[in-house]
Amino acid sequence: MKLGGLFGNMPQKTLAKALPAKPADSSQLLPLPGAALARAIAPKKRPGDFGVVWPTIPQQQVKDYKAILTQAELEAYADRCEALGLCSFDWETAASKAAREAFAAYKAEMETKIANLDGFPMDEKDAKERAALKKEYEAQLTTTREAYLMTPLDPHQSEVCTVSLAAAPHESRVVPIDHKAGRIFEPTLSREAARKLVMDTLDRRIFRNRKVVKIAVNLSFETKFAAKYGKYILLPVADPLVMWVRCLQVADPKRLNDLKKPATGWGLKPATKAVFGVNMGEFKELLAKYGVDFFDEIAADSGDGLVYSAEDADYGLQHYLYWKQIAIQIKDDRQGTNYDTWLHEIEMPFSRVIGLMEYNGMGWDNHLAQMKREEAWSIQTEAANEINQLSKEAVGMEISLGKTGKTNSVKYVLFNMMNLPKGKPTDKGGISLDEEALIDIKFMLENNLEDLTEEKLLSVKLPEGWESYLKDSPEWYELGKDQRAAVELRNRPPHPFKDVGLRMLELMGRYQKMNTLLSSHVDGREKWQNPVTGKIHASYTPWTDTSRLNSMKPNGQNVPRLENDELGVRNFYVAGPGKILFFIDFSGFELRILAWKSGDKVMIEIFCTGGDMHRKTGAAITNKPESEVTKQERTDAKPANFGMAYGGTEHALQKTIKTDYGQRKTLAECAVMVDGTKKAYPGVPVFQHEIAMQAREDGFVSTIYGYIRLLPDINSTNTYYRQSAGRQAANTPIQGTAADVMKKAQNEVYEETGRGTNLVFDATEKGMNPVDLAREFGEAPPILVHGKTDMEAQIHDEMIFEMDDDPDVVEAAWHWVQATMTKPPIEGFPVPIEAEASVGYAWGKKMSVEKWLEEKRAAQKGA
DNA sequence: CTCGAACGCGCG
DNA sequence: GTACGAGCGTTCGAG
Numbered sequence: 001m002k003l004g005g006l007f008g009n010m011p012q013k014t015l016a017k018a019l020p021a022k023p024a025d026s027s028q029l030l031p032l033p034g035a036a037l038a039r040a041i042a043p044k045k046r047p048g049d050f051g052v053v054w055p056t057i058p059q060q061q062v063k064d065y066k067a068i069l070t071q072a073e074l075e076a077y078a079d080r081c082e083a084l085g086l087c088s089f090d091w092e093t094a095a096s097k098a099a100r101e102a103f104a105a106y107k108a109e110m111e112t113k114i115a116n117l118d119g120f121p122m123d124e125k126d127a128k129e130r131a132a133l134k135k136e137y138e139a140q141l142t143t144t145r146e147a148y149l150m151t152p153l154d155p156h157q158s159e160v161c162t163v164s165l166a167a168a169p170h171e172s173r174v175v176p177i178d179h180k181a182g183r184i185f186e187p188t189l190s191r192e193a194a195r196k197l198v199m200d201t202l203d204r205r206i207f208r209n210r211k212v213v214k215i216a217v218n219l220s221f222e223t224k225f226a227a228k229y230g231k232y233i234l235l236p237v238a239d240p241l242v243m244w245v246r247c248l249q250v251a252d253p254k255r256l257n258d259l260k261k262p263a264t265g266w267g268l269k270p271a272t273k274a275v276f277g278v279n280m281g282e283f284k285e286l287l288a289k290y291g292v293d294f295f296d297e298i299a300a301d302s303g304d305g306l307v308y309s310a311e312d313a314d315y316g317l318q319h320y321l322y323w324k325q326i327a328i329q330i331k332d333d334r335q336g337t338n339y340d341t342w343l344h345e346i347e348m349p350f351s352r353v354i355g356l357m358e359y360n361g362m363g364w365d366n367h368l369a370q371m372k373r374e375e376a377w378s379i380q381t382e383a384a385n386e387i388n389q390l391s392k393e394a395v396g397m398e399i400s401l402g403k404t405g406k407t408n409s410v411k412y413v414l415f416n417m418m419n420l421p422k423g424k425p426t427d428k429g430g431i432s433l434d435e436e437a438l439i440d441i442k443f444m445l446e447n448n449l450e451d452l453t454e455e456k457l458l459s460v461k462l463p464e465g466w467e468s469y470l471k472d473s474p475e476w477y478e479l480g481k482d483q484r485a486a487v488e489l490r491n492r493p494p495h496p497f498k499d500v501g502l503r504m505l506e507l508m509g510r511y512q513k514m515n516t517l518l519s520s521h522v523d524g525r526e527k528w529q530n531p532v533t534g535k536i537h538a539s540y541t542p543w544t545d546t547s548r549l550n551s552m553k554p555n556g557q558n559v560p561r562l563e564n565d566e567l568g569v570r571n572f573y574v575a576g577p578g579k580i581l582f583f584i585d586f587s588g589f590e591l592r593i594l595a596w597k598s599g600d601k602v603m604i605e606i607f608c609t610g611g612d613m614h615r616k617t618g619a620a621i622t623n624k625p626e627s628e629v630t631k632q633e634r635t636d637a638k639p640a641n642f643g644m645a646y647g648g649t650e651h652a653l654q655k656t657i658k659t660d661y662g663q664r665k666t667l668a669e670c671a672v673m674v675d676g677t678k679k680a681y682p683g684v685p686v687f688q689h690e691i692a693m694q695a696r697e698d699g700f701v702s703t704i705y706g707y708i709r710l711l712p713d714i715n716s717t718n719t720y721y722r723q724s725a726g727r728q729a730a731n732t733p734i735q736g737t738a739a740d741v742m743k744k745a746q747n748e749v750y751e752e753t754g755r756g757t758n759l760v761f762d763a764t765e766k767g768m769n770p771v772d773l774a775r776e777f778g779e780a781p782p783i784l785v786h787g788k789t790d791m792e793a794q795i796h797d798e799m800i801f802e803m804d805d806d807p808d809v810v811e812a813a814w815h816w817v818q819a820t821m822t823k824p825p826i827e828g829f830p831v832p833i834e835a836e837a838s839v840g841y842a843w844g845k846k847m848s849v850e851k852w853l854e855e856k857r858a859a860q861k862g863a
Numbered sequence: 864c865t866c867g868a869a870c871g872c873g874c875g
Numbered sequence: 876g877t878a879c880g881a882g883c884g885t886t887c888g889a890g
Contacts, residue, residue, distance in 0.1 A: 404885055406871075426870065427876085434871055516872055519884050546880060548875090555882045558874035565873090590875085590879095642875095646878040653878085720876065731879045735875090739880095796875045796880085 047699025048710050052251045055325040058318065060278060064171040065310035067301040069185055071197060074175065078205035081167040087206050088215040088317035091225050092162035092309055093152040094178075094294035098532075103148045110141045149293060153221075155228040155359055156532040161296035162305075163198060164313040165206075169321065172310035174300055182299020199229040207233045208758060217241045217268045217316045219348065223355030230761065230786050232352075232754025236344060239351040240319035243343055244271055245543070247326045250339070250700065250708045262543055272315045275322060280315065281308045330708065334694070337706030346705050346743050347542065353746040353791070354540045354549075356753075360792045360802065361535035362556070363574045364526065365842070372567040373522050376514045379566075383511040387504055394418060394500045403519065405511040406433040414504070418497040421450055433508075435659050442505050443664065445498050448489065455664075460486035517560065521569045525554045536573075538793065545728070546736040547707040547743075549794060557795045562844050570844035580805045582789075583846060584817055584837040585798035586742070588613065592831050593737050594645050599830070600683025607831035617641050620680030621673045636661065640677040645734060647688055647727035650674050691733065692726035701729045703736035704825055705744070737825070738797065741833075745821045746799065749784060749791055752816065756782030756789075789813045800843075807856045810839060814849055 045051055068074050081087040095103075117134045121127035151157040163175040176184050177198055178191040186194050206212055207226065216222040219239035226233055245262045248255050255274070257265040269280045283295075286308050290298045298305045330339035384401055391399050395417040400409040411431050414420045421444040423437030431437075440452055447458055460482045469475045469487060476484065495501065530537055538556030540549050551557040560569050575581045591613060595603035606613050617637035618629040639656045646652075650670035657663050657670070665673075678685045695701050695714045702708045709732045713725035759782045763770035771781040783789075788809055793800040799817070803810050814837050821835040838846040 402886070404871080407886070428869065430869085432870080512871085516884085520873065520882090524884070544881065548880060550881050551874095552882060555874080558872090558882070560873060643878060646880095648878045651877045656878085723877090727878065728880095735880060738875095798875085 047695075047697060047715060048250075048712060049699070050251055050330050052326055052329045055322060057276060058169065058322070060276065061170040063307075063310070063314070065306055065314075066173055067183065067306060068165075068173045068175045069183055069187075069301065071186060071201070073173075074185075074198065074201055075205070077165060077167070077173050078201065081165065081206060081212050082209060084167045085211055085213060086167055086215065086317060086320075087212045088166040088313045088320065089202075089206070089222065090164045090216060090309070090312040090316065091160045091222055092164075092295045092300070093155075093158045093225065094161045094296035095148065095151040096157055096159050099148065099151045099157040103144070106144060107141065110137055110144075113137055114141075152294060154530070154532075155224045156530055160195065160199075160225050160229075161294075162300045162309050163202070164309045166310075166313035166317045169318045170314060172314045174306050174309045176300035176305075179296050179298070179300055179305075181297065182301040182305065184301070195229070199226075199231055203231045203758075203761075207231055208754075210235070212236075213238055213320075215240065215316055215320045217312065217319070219351035220355035220358065223352040224359040227356055227359045227786065230757060232750065232757055232786070234751060234754045235349060237349055237352065238320050238344065239348045240316055240323060241266070241268065241271070242348050242351060242542075243323035243327060244275075244319060246339065246343060246347060247323055247330065250330055250710055251326060253710065260543075263541075268312065268315060268319075271319065276315070276318065278315070280311050283308070332698075332700075332702040332706060332708060334698070335702065335706075337702060339706060339708070342706035342740075346740055346747070347547075347707070349747045349750070350542065350743045352750050353743070353794075354542070356750060357791055357793055358537055358539055360790045361530060361533060361537035362792050362800070362843075363576050363579075363802070364529055364534065364536050365572050365574045366526070366529075366534075369522055369526055369572045372569075372572075373518065376518050376522070376567055380511055380514045380518075383507045383514075387507050387511070390500050390504050390507075394497055401508075401511065403515050405508045405515065410508070414501070418501060420445065420495070420497065420501050423452070435509075436655060438505055438509055439658060439662075442502060445495055445501050445505075448492055448494055448498075454485070454489060456666075457482060457486040457489050462486060466490075513566070517565060517567050517569065521560055521565075522567065522572075525559075525569070525572075528554050540794070545709055546732050546739060547703060547709075548735060548739040548796060556793050559843070568844050571842045573843035575802055575805070575841050578805050579802050580810065580839050580841055580852075581792075581843060582801040582803050582810060582813065582837065582839050582849070583798060583843075584801075584814070584821065584835050585795075586738075586821065587834045587836055589738050589741075589797040589833075590645055590734050591641065592833060593734050593741075594684065595831050596829055597733055597737070598681070598683040598687035600681045600687070602681050603683070604830050613641060614638050617677050617680055621676040623676075636663075636673075637677075640673045643674070644677050644681070644684055645731065647730050648674065688726075688730040692729045695725070695729035701732050703733055703740045705737075705740045707736050707740060709736065741825045742794065742797065742799075744825070745817075746791065746794060748820050749799070749817060752820075753784040753786060753789065753791070755779070756784045757786040760785055783812050783816045807853045807860070810849065811853055 068077060114134055114137050117130045117137075121130055159178065161176075161178040163177065164172055165175070166172045175198055176182060177195050178184070184194070186197065189197065206214060213236045214233050215238045217240050219233070219237060219242075223233055241263065245256075245266060248266070249259075249262055253259060256262045266274075269282065272278050272280050281304065286298070286304055287293065287295070289304070292298055295305070300306055300309050324340060327340040327343055328338060331337065387401065388398050391397055391413055395413060397413055397417060399413050400407060402409075411433065415422060415431060420441055423432055423440035426432045443455075444450070444452065447455075449455065462483055463479075466479075466487055469479070479487065525536055528536055528538075536554065536556070538551045539553045540551050540556075542549055544550050549557070559573070562568060562570055573581075588607070591603070592607055594600075595607055602616070603613065605611065606616055612634075614634050614637045615626050615629050617640055618633040619626040621637060621640065622629065622633050624633075636657070639653060639660065643653050643656065650667050650673070653674055654665055654667055654670040657665050691701060692714070695711050699712070699714065700708050700710045709728070711725045711729055713721040714729060716722045716725065759770045759774055759777075759779070763773040766773065774781045788804045790802050791799060792802050801813070801817075803813060818835050818837060822833045824833065837849045839849050839852045840846040
């Protein structure tokens with residue numbers, strides 16, 4: 001089997017060919033003639049069963065593990081990789097010289113400090129203080145040492161010391177580039193020169209080689225270190241970890257330890273044990289055996305070090321061959337997609353994008369953050385003081401606000417001492433102080449209500465002269481039940497703590513807002529700042545139910561938008577010197593995909609003619625012609641549109657309108673909005689129903705390029721679970737398709753960056769201009785280039801880059817990225833995909849890219 | 864004292 | 876019990 005030939009160089013072309021514009025008629029799945037015969041040939045599978053035949057486990061053979069010590073040997077093994085079309089590879093990394101020196105200096109300083117405490121104490125108190133201090137220093141040293149031992153995971157604090165390569169199972173070659181023991185690669189060279197020689201060779205022979213599948217377990221890690229040396233790992237690529245996790249999720253989810261974090265317990269070593277029954281060497285044990293901190297302190301040309309390194313490449317390759325046999329069996333026959341294609345063209349290449357974004361990170365302005373932090377502190381202090389003063393005056397009690405302003409102490413004063421009305425309870429029946437509860441409590445105080453059920457009394461019409469009606473008089477009994485309650489409400493004396501309560505609630509909202517900003521978005525981000533780059537390097541994983549990305553440590557996808565953020569955290573994210581940030585986002589992305597997936601004619605028409613979907617929905621809800629829809633009515637329609645995509649209910653819509661738009665609407669009004677929206681786009685509810693029915697047969701739903709989400713609850717006897725799965729069935733093909741399309745675009749950005757970077761590298765080697773070299777090759781000039789147009793972040797429908805502060809660089813990148821994003825996802829996609837770009841020196845200071853280019857060029861001319 | 868559940872809030 | 880997806884900081888009570 002020649003694997004290299006299976007992959008096209010242009011993924012979107014092969015995908016467009018492979019996928020029909022419309023899902024295939026399910027009757028096509030049945031072999032002719034006759035359904036009865038077909039059932040006899042292919043028995044009907046249970047929902048969620050892919051009928052995977054698990055491959056036999058290959059026998060492990062005597063291993064051919066050797067060190068490569070010369071350039072000639074390295075070239076020869078690259079020949080073998082090329083001939084076989086496979087190259088499994090792995091880095092071993094160790095702390096950089098700078099990281100080692102910094103830690104040694106720190107350690108010496110701390111040890112001196114600790115030793116200085118060992119003199120004779122003056123008295124008992126002094127002895128106690130010294131002991132406490134000693135303990136503290138020792139704890140600090142331990143913490144720092146632990147962080148130091150993790151530096152090999154950070155490409156900014158470490159270097160590749162060893163490379164292992166495998167072109168076939170049971171063999172591996174290890175290149176000890178930089179070791180303090182054993183023989184090393186090309187020993188006459190400096191280690192920097194040796195590393196460059198290896199990287200350049202891998203780049204030339206393997207990374208750019210379209211005939212070789214580049215295989216790495218956890219490819220995002222390998223990608224980061226490649227980027228560190230200016231290298232890009234071009235298609236075809238594979239990440240066996242992604243293969244086995246994705247295959248297990250659909251083919252045998254019971255084997256996973258944690259469905260929400262499916263890679264848990266499924267790293268290379270446990271996976272190799274589980275699949276091949278082989279116990280691989282453990283890294284920590286190996287280092288402990290030799291009493292060293294890092295891998296480069298032991299020999300890798302022979303013995304344990306050689307085997308440890310060699311095994312990774314060997315088993316990585318074996319996993320690839322094994323899981324590929326499973327992936328090709330996982331298919332969505334309705335739309336003709338299969339996991340092998342999705343994995344090779346979308347999901348595994350995307351591991352590189354994750355690595356690249358994690359490597360690049362985003363710049364952070366400590367000075368501005370500190371100024372705003374101090375501002376927030378004083379706002380909080382002021383609010384806390386006033387709250388306490390009000391509380392003392394009202395009920396003679398101080399409140400301990402904690403950091404959140406929502407402690408039991410707060411609840412005690414508000415609800416036990418002041419007897420304020422309560423909002424909705426929490427899930428577990430407690431007193432809620434969330435945003436909705438605060439809004440409701442304020443509303444009740446303002447309207448003198450005791451609970452929210454009285455809200456409806458405010459709109460009860462009363463006959464003239466009701467003020468004079470006496471309770472139990474004849475007139476009184478002419479009133480309806482609600483009218484009598486309304487009269488009683490209006491005669492009710494005001495709440496004794498109305499004014500003070502309202503003021504306290506307002507102050508608490510402000511105090512809470514500042515707390516969230518400070519804890520989660522200022523301190524909670526800055527603490528992850530990289531000591532070398534000074535940037536925030538958010539992590540990403542693709543392990544979500546819809547195949548979206550998630551982000552953590554810190555979460556780079558929940559930075560507050562400016563309109564919700566008094567401190568302007570987005571302003572702390574800045575471009576480096578000589579750089580500018582470039583933002584590009586899909587517009588109305590998920591609604592466009594919903595238009596495609598549902599085939600709703602009205603939505604398709606709107607997107608094809610540049611119409612305004614929110615206005616259209618506003619017209620449907622208000623029963624007005626579109627031209628008469630007010631700005632407010634259009635705004636009101638937005639949550640109805642988004643809600644529709646989630647299979648939303650009037651309850652949820654009511655809450656969204658209350659908390660996000662500050663308006664109170666009755667359930668009936670919200671039901672009118674939900675209904676009106678569904679009627680305006682009749683294809684959507686039909687699609688939502690049909691896909692749920694389809695999922696009940698199949699047990700899964702899938703995305704445009706073939707990601708599959710199992711929905712085991714879709715046939716549950718529990719109505720709540722079943723309906724919930726039904727909404728997921730309707731939403732996952734939308735949200736997951738958006739994720740697929742974004743991943744595809746980012747994969748293409750990675751490839752193009754590799755192409756441009758390679759052109760620049762080659763031209764430099766030849767002493768040529770890259771544009772001339774490109775012309776010589778018959779290629780476009782470099783557009784995206786490492787170090788000039790770096791992709792830093794993804795927020796579901798948006799990419800963020802840091803680019804050279806140069807209008808030519810930005811303009812070329814803009815046009816290329818925008819064209820890439822707006823290509824139809826598949827042939828015959830019924831609506832245009834649009835993407836909008838902007839630039840700014842800080843995230844919070846975006847301006848239109850057109851305007852910036854104009855101004856920049858005018859300034860250049862002037863200068 | 865540690866740990867996890869509950870709560871609440873930021874994003875698309 | 877009433878919307879899809881996700882992470883994280885704080886509080887509080889259980890062990």
